[in-house]
């Protein structure tokens with residue numbers, strides 16, 4: 020057990036899916052996994068282990084922001100032997116080339132957070148996805164005819180930022196979307212020797228002021244879960 024996870028040793032599978040919202044973890048466990056058991060609930064950050072096509076898979080909420088996901092990802096890797104963490108989240112788009120409901124896969128993650136400079140002695144460390152996880156996710160998106168984009172994401176410490184000009188800079192540099200955890204997850208994975216991928220559905224268009232309806236959110240979430248489960252079922 021750890022300060023933040025009350026599951027016994029060995030309770031997590033080697034593969035953990037991490038949505039930000041713990042209730043999304045519950046939804047995935049109850050609707051997409053077989054034999055899912057609740058294994059941790061400290062602070063209501065729910066985590067489950069079950070099976071998909073006979074393969075053990077866990078799903079646990081990460082909370083919002085880099086500090087929160089960093090705590091859970093670190094403990095999962097170092098205390099529970101987790102080898103693969105796949106964030107399945109939501110993001111806001113900036114470029115008009117990206118549409119609501121598209122899936123964006125973070126090949127890299129930029130950030131205004133200081134955590135990776137703190138970690139890597141004040142030097143810029145390129146925060147990148149595990150290539151094999153990314154390749155499998157792309158393959159699944161193509162198999163399932165899901166619109167996807169692969170590139171650089173921006174992990175922001177601020178959900179509410181008064182500085183609108185930052186979106187011009189992000190667009191100029193080709194950021195696919197803005198969310199709040201990917202760069203932290205990639206930093207933890209690099210530090211502790213695990214594999215990670217962050218994938219988000221576009222729930223908001225920051226420039227166009229558009230947002231998914233509740234029904235569309237549910238559909239895109241289901242599509243991303245199916246894509247992710249197919250991808251992780253192919254991990255050796």
Ligand SMILES: O=P(O)(O)O[C@H]1O[C@H](CO)[C@@H](O)[C@H]1O
Nearest residue numbers: 038039083084108109198199
């Ligand atoms: O939908 P999730 O996974 O929580 O992701 C996004 O939503 C939250 C902000 O509303 C942040 O955590 C952001 O990264």
Ligand SMILES: O=c1cc[nH]c(=O)[nH]1
Nearest residue numbers: 109110111197198223
């Ligand atoms: O961090 C986030 C997540 C969803 N939508 C946004 O605009 N930002």
